[in-house]
């Protein structure tokens with residue numbers, strides 16, 4: 001496979017781009033793997049990559065029922081950040097942020113990681129206090145955070161409605177190192193990096209059953225035949241309940257759809273990522289110029305990857321309230337993705353009650369930024385049978401013991417996380 005470099009680019013440019021190789025091997029399934037990963041999304045692929053790279057485990061297959069990038073990893077709005085409050089979360093997301101910062105050099109692929117800043121706006125005194133507290137918690141954990149007043153926000157984003165807004169902007173919490181990354185390139189980069197190290201990436205291979213004998217998983221049934229496995233790792237995001245059910249497990253996860261929107265391309269306007277604090281709306285701008293924005297989850301359980309019109313209206317209202325001139329731009333595309341909403345809004349990276357079956361789920365609408373950290377910590381768990389220290393709080397039994405990681409403080413309401 002081609003190693004990307006300035007020299008390789010120049011060679012291909014001069015040679016009419018006829019020498020590029022496929023980015024990863026399209027493998028056919030073998031009878032047995034040491035580790036079978038179910039789900040070729042960002043988390044499954046990153047796990048395979050770090051299993052091979054960090055732990056030397058290369059007899060690994062990633063089984064993807066569709067094609068690489070068809071799930072949430074290619075449907076999200078690309079925001080990366082580590083602006084969390086709770087001790088269970090901050091070190092994990094900061095590890096992920098640090099991995100983002102070195103990712104492109106690490107896997108030799110352009111994932112367009114762009115640290116242009118994430119700005120959360122506040123519109124009331126209590127909200128300011130909550131953001132000040134979160135910023136302080138971030139700084140105590142060594143994470144960058146700046147509390148801006150109204151003038152500070154205006155200096156960054158003068159186009160916001162500062163004059164006659166229904167919810168006047170009072171300021172914002174800025175994480176300068178936050179930003180965006182090109183989502184599908186992340187999937188391709190991890191696929192390529194894992195494949196180069198010997199991992200089999202197998203597309204169009206749906207897992208239809210989990211073989212469990214005397215409390216231990218010994219393999220999977222797939223649309224391309226049975227595969228025996230030493231360990232099976234689930235990373236299927238919005239399909240978590242369905243796959244867990246194959247092993248007789250009921251998990252504290254609900255599937256919801258969330259939508260994303262992209263406008264026609266316009267000149268550079270949005271400096272980084274901006275989130276509205278008085279409604280659910282957030283926005284950034286892609287390198288092609290399209291405004292990329294989204295909002296709340298649709299309020300019902302579903303496995304459909306498309307959303308409903310009331311949420312389209314709700315998202316557009318948020319946009320109009322924040323920056324009324326957005327009403328003049330045309331939406332080009334919108335789509336939905338399937339979220340694995342957990343009951344406290346935080347993820348699970350843990351062993352399951354079935355020996356040899358490992359769980360990675362509960363990412364809600366924030367799992368893209370977690371991709372490197374999740375892959376790294378899940379690989380650690382699978383390889384060593386012990387949680388990575390920064391992911392130690394993401395236990396499945398916290399829903400029984402009550403040690404919830406309720407970052408938003410809204411309780412067991414998955415549609416609110």
Ligand SMILES: Cc1cc2nc3c(=O)[nH]c(=O)nc-3n(C[C@H](O)[C@H](O)[C@H](O)COP(=O)(O)OP(=O)(O)OC[C@H]3O[C@@H](n4cnc5c(N)ncnc54)[C@H](O)[C@@H]3O)c2cc1C
Pocket residue numbers: 038039040041042043044063064065066067069070071072073074075076077078079080205206207208235236237238239243258259260294335336337338339363364365366367368369370
């Ligand atoms: C519209 C939208 C916007 C979002 N915005 C952001 C954001 O800005 N920032 C952020 O951090 N997060 C965001 N997220 C959330 C983030 O995308 C997800 O949390 C994350 O991508 C989930 O992990 P994944 O990449 O592994 O999931 P996926 O890419 O969904 O991977 C799961 C894979 O499992 C496969 N699969 C399912 N069942 C089976 C089976 N039986 N056999 C084999 N394969 C199977 C699926 O086909 C899928 O490819 C957003 C999500 C959506 C939908």
